Amino acid sequence: MTENAASAIRVLRHWEIQGIEQLEIYRQHGGFEALEKAVTSLQPQQVVDIVKASGLRGRGGAGFPTGIKWSFIDSKNWPHYVVANADESEPGTFKDREILEYNPYQFLEGLAICAFAVGANAAYIYLRGEFWPIAASLDHQIAEMEAAGLLGDKLFGTDYSLRLYTHLGAGAYICGEETAMLESLEGKLGQPRLRPPFPPSFGLYGKPTIVNNVETLANVPLIIANGAEWYRQLGTEKSPGTKIFSLSGCVERPGNYELPLGTTFRELIFNLGGGIFNGKNIKAIMPAGASSSLIVATDEALDTPMDYESVPRLGAQLGSASMIIIDDSISISWLINKTVHFFRHESCGKCTPCREGTYWMSHLTERITQDHFSQEEVLLLKDVAGQIKGKCLCALGEFSIEAVLSGIDRFPQDFTE
Ligand SMILES: Cc1cc2nc3c(=O)[nH]c(=O)nc-3n(C[C@H](O)[C@H](O)[C@H](O)COP(=O)(O)O)c2cc1C
Numbered sequence: 001m002t003e004n005a006a007s008a009i010r011v012l013r014h015w016e017i018q019g020i021e022q023l024e025i026y027r028q029h030g031g032f033e034a035l036e037k038a039v040t041s042l043q044p045q046q047v048v049d050i051v052k053a054s055g056l057r058g059r060g061g062a063g064f065p066t067g068i069k070w071s072f073i074d075s076k077n078w079p080h081y082v083v084a085n086a087d088e089s090e091p092g093t094f095k096d097r098e099i100l101e102y103n104p105y106q107f108l109e110g111l112a113i114c115a116f117a118v119g120a121n122a123a124y125i126y127l128r129g130e131f132w133p134i135a136a137s138l139d140h141q142i143a144e145m146e147a148a149g150l151l152g153d154k155l156f157g158t159d160y161s162l163r164l165y166t167h168l169g170a171g172a173y174i175c176g177e178e179t180a181m182l183e184s185l186e187g188k189l190g191q192p193r194l195r196p197p198f199p200p201s202f203g204l205y206g207k208p209t210i211v212n213n214v215e216t217l218a219n220v221p222l223i224i225a226n227g228a229e230w231y232r233q234l235g236t237e238k239s240p241g242t243k244i245f246s247l248s249g250c251v252e253r254p255g256n257y258e259l260p261l262g263t264t265f266r267e268l269i270f271n272l273g274g275g276i277f278n279g280k281n282i283k284a285i286m287p288a289g290a291s292s293s294l295i296v297a298t299d300e301a302l303d304t305p306m307d308y309e310s311v312p313r314l315g316a317q318l319g320s321a322s323m324i325i326i327d328d329s330i331s332i333s334w335l336i337n338k339t340v341h342f343f344r345h346e347s348c349g350k351c352t353p354c355r356e357g358t359y360w361m362s363h364l365t366e367r368i369t370q371d372h373f374s375q376e377e378v379l380l381l382k383d384v385a386g387q388i389k390g391k392c393l394c395a396l397g398e399f400s401i402e403a404v405l406s407g408i409d410r411f412p413q414d415f416t417e
Pocket residue numbers: 057058059060061062063064066069085086087088089090173174175176177178179211212213214216217394395396
């Protein structure tokens with residue numbers, strides 16, 4: 001591990017502080033000082049400006065600058081809401097769960113600071129249905145915060161009041177998409193809305209709403225406590241700070257690794273992750289879970305920094321940084337059959353190219369893995385994927401074709417009869 005990587009723990013602080021999931025211990029280590037500082041000595045706009053200056057980018061997948069998103073809130077339309085996205089359904093992503101289970105107060109404090117910054121008096125935590133034990137713990141932690149005067153009416157003797165609520169989904173991947181999540185939170189069928197308007201102007205119950213990922217929010221208390229310049233000491237200029245990389249697949253030591261953005265793939269996979277298991281060779285990397293394009297694991301790719309600017313140069317996205325590592329015993333046609341099957345199952349069915357396209361891609365990749373296929377069928381698969389591209393209501397349709405098109409183009413040897 002490099003020296004830079006070794007000193008990079010900012011969110012997974014339970015690795016260094018035992019018992020930080022308890023309110024008392026969290027407070028002994030500076031917990032809730034940032035919230036108090038924000039509410040008692042800063043104006044909401046100043047909080048937004050600090051987060052903007054830090055360069056923090058959303059950790060839910062798109063990497064959108066967080067402070068800029070907060071500044072989009074429509075201040076003329078009230079009330080405002082914040083929704084924390086704890087749906088975490090991307091195959092290969094398991095970082096938010098670790099934060100929620102082991103360092104929950106840092107996330108809750110970040111959520112409260114966000115609510116103060118955008119003028120919201122109510123914030124919701126939308127959790128995937130399978131996280132019901134975490135929801136129960138969060139309910140307990142929220143009650144403890146209320147009892148300690150860290151939530152509720154007139155916080156720290158000011159006029160600002162805030163309540164937090166948990167809400168469980170029913171285990172649908174699409175409810176991680178922010179507008180489907182808002183529909184679900186309103187008690188409706190979880191299907192995406194047409195955008196624009198975007199949630200900061202038309203969100204929950206039609207009111208201005210900020211949706212942020214759990215990891216994004218967990219970064220906020222340290223930024224307010226230590227300042228934007230401190231935050232920028234790690235990471236790159238355009239991708240500052242640390243990121244939790246969920247490493248899985250054919251590696252010796254899978255798990256969550258919090259590292260400065262800009263750490264190379266090689267450092268993560270070989271130095272920290274222990275390399276490929278059973279002495280096999282690395283073949284491909286999916287840097288953003290099942291939604292990801294496949295990267296050919298050349299030396300050049302392995303030496304590429306993992307940040308929001310560099311990964312696209314390899315024809316992929318950093319996304320939520322769920323690094324699935326593929327070894328040379330795995331056929332890419334088999335792999336894309338698995339990803340397509342997932343998207344076919346999770347397509348909400350609202351638009352035809354995604355609903356029908358994922359069905360046909362699933363059917364064709366099934367034939368290809370069973371070796372009953374001709375090159376015409378591979379071309380047909382590419383054609384069906386091409387019909388989905390750019391024609392869907394939400395990004396799930398696009399996600400479903402990333403591995404298919406990159407797999408056929410970059411690993412043609414795995415699609416021969
Ligand atoms: C199909 C789909 C699934 C998504 N799932 C998640 C998810 O599980 N968690 C998450 O934070 N963002 C997810 N997103 C991204 C959210 O729509 C949204 O951009 C994000 O929560 C914004 O937070 P951030 O700005 O902090 O990244 C998903 C997007 C799509 C299209």
